[in-house]
Each structure stands twice: as C-alpha cells, then as structure tokens.
Amino acid sequence: MKPKTLHQPFEVHVADMDCWNERPLIYHFFEIVRIMDGTGTRETNRNRFPYRPGSIFLFTPLDCRGFHAETPTRFCSIRFSEVFLSEFKSEQDKERITNWLKQLETIFAHHNRFEELLIRNENDCRMIASLIQHLITEYEQRQAHHKENLRHLVTLMLNVIARNVEVGGPAESNGTREGLINRVLLHIQRNLANPEKLRVEYLARHFHISPSYVGEYFRKYTGESLQSYIATSRIRLVAQRLTQSNLTVGEIAAELGYTDESHLSRQFRKHHGTSPMAFRKGLAQVA
Known part of the structure; x- marks a missing residue:
C-alpha cells in the first residue's frame, strides 16, 4: 500500500471528503479526524465503522486508513508527529510525553482493530469540538506562542479522548x-x-x-x-x-x-x- 508522510511536525486541514477518493493509504503520523458534515464509513486496517456528524477518529502511525462517503462529507484533520509533541524545553516534560504517547499507542491500536472509538460523554464531545475550533484558529492566525498553544490543545484533546476509551463500554x-x-x-x-x-x-x-x-x-x-x-x-x-x-x-x-x-x-x-x-x-x- 502507498505510504503518505508528513512534511511538517503539525498540520491542520479542513476539507471535503473528495480527497479520499484514492485507495486507503498507510500514514506515517498521528491523526485526529472529526467529521463535520456527512455520513459514510471509516476504514482502518481493513476494519470498517460508520461515521456521522461529530464522529471522531484517532489514527496512530502505520495505520492504513481511508473513508468511503455515502453523503457529501466535510471533515477536519489534525496531523502531527511525535516530534511535535516532544518539543518541550525540559527533559522531564519530554520523558512524560514519550511515556504518554506509548500508552496512547496501545489504547488506540486496540480500538482501531477491534472496536469503534466512541466519545460517550456529551460534555466531552462539546469540549473536543471547542478545542478543534481553537486549534484551527491558532493554526490559521499563527500569532505569538501559537506552537506552544497548539501542543497544549492537542494534548488536552487526546487526554479527553483517552479517558473515554479507558472507561470502556458495556462490552x-x-x-x-x-x-x-x-x-x-x-x-x-x-x-x-x-x-x-x-x-x-x-x-x-x-x-x-x-x-x-x-x-x-x-x-x-x-x-x-x-x-x-x-x-x-x-x-x-x-x-x-x-x-x-x-x-x-x-x-x-x-x-x-x-x-x-x-x-x-x-x-x-x-x-x-x-x-x-x-x-x-x-x-x-x-x-
């Protein structure tokens, strides 16, 4: 399968799903995707799960990922490398983030293969939507300290997602x-x-x-x-x-x-x- 790499440590894209017409690709970076409008199917490593407005997906490096739109779909994609999250001033912060990323890998590797990732708490859904909007604003305006703000916003979002995964569902x-x-x-x-x-x-x-x-x-x-x-x-x-x-x-x-x-x-x-x-x-x- 064709690979796709990230040319910067952090990127944000808001686009229509037309760009997913090609076959699923293996991506060499972390990615958070939030569906803004539309319905269809998300494919990860040959597993398929339905999506709808508000659906959130997190992909880890080397996941083969793609989308199949059933109705016109618009999405926000937040892409980042481990380098982006580990660009902290102190070694203590760097070690903390490295350990945290390892935990995320295990959690989401499981859910991408065996279960659909669901954000069950409505307050958390609203919080993530708000964080994504702030991310888009920071990324587009690029004012002073925007890189530090982007790292903290991504970290907060992933923490909110992770606690929903760790709580687990009825199954x-x-x-x-x-x-x-x-x-x-x-x-x-x-x-x-x-x-x-x-x-x-x-x-x-x-x-x-x-x-x-x-x-x-x-x-x-x-x-x-x-x-x-x-x-x-x-x-x-x-x-x-x-x-x-x-x-x-x-x-x-x-x-x-x-x-x-x-x-x-x-x-x-x-x-x-x-x-x-x-x-x-x-x-x-x-x-």
Missing part, C-alpha cells in the same frame, strides 16, 4: 466472553515489552482461564493464534519506533523485550522482508 465491563477477549487484548498491547506477562501460564492465572484453553479461546475470538498476534503487534511497534523516533535498533530491542538486536532484526525481516535499517532508510527517501 468491556460485563462478564461476557466478548468482554473478556477485549480485556485480554488490551493486556497484551500494554505489556508487549514484558514477555513474562504474555506467557500462557500468566494469562491463564490473570484471566482465570484454563492454560490448555488459552490458545483455543484466543483463536476463536480473534481468528489468529496468540503467538502470531503478539509477534505482529510487537513488530508493529518496532516499525512505529523506526518511523517516529531516533532510537537505535538495539535501543528498540531493549525497550520491547527482544533478546537482542539480531533477534529483533530476524523477526522484522520475517514480517517486512527487509532489515530495520533498510526500512528506516526507505522512509527517509519517501519523505
């Missing part, structure tokens, strides 16, 4: 099998750097499932094996780190729990057909 909080698989998937996403918490024995104890049934249960509700899902999810994070950070391959391997750099490189080549460094150089050439 995630009830005792059904579907609710349980959602909790298992979120646990895996949040512990990709901690292999011990991804072992069958740990999952069985933590979620009160028979160890002999964990693999069968996981495949039944996701359509793939537990180990395949974990391996693919970790490689996806590796690709995001290569795209969004200046970390070395060895540092990424240490962060995500690989045995060493060579282990990571073998697994990455198996999924992408190229080495991590060649992948990173290819992105630089596209940009």
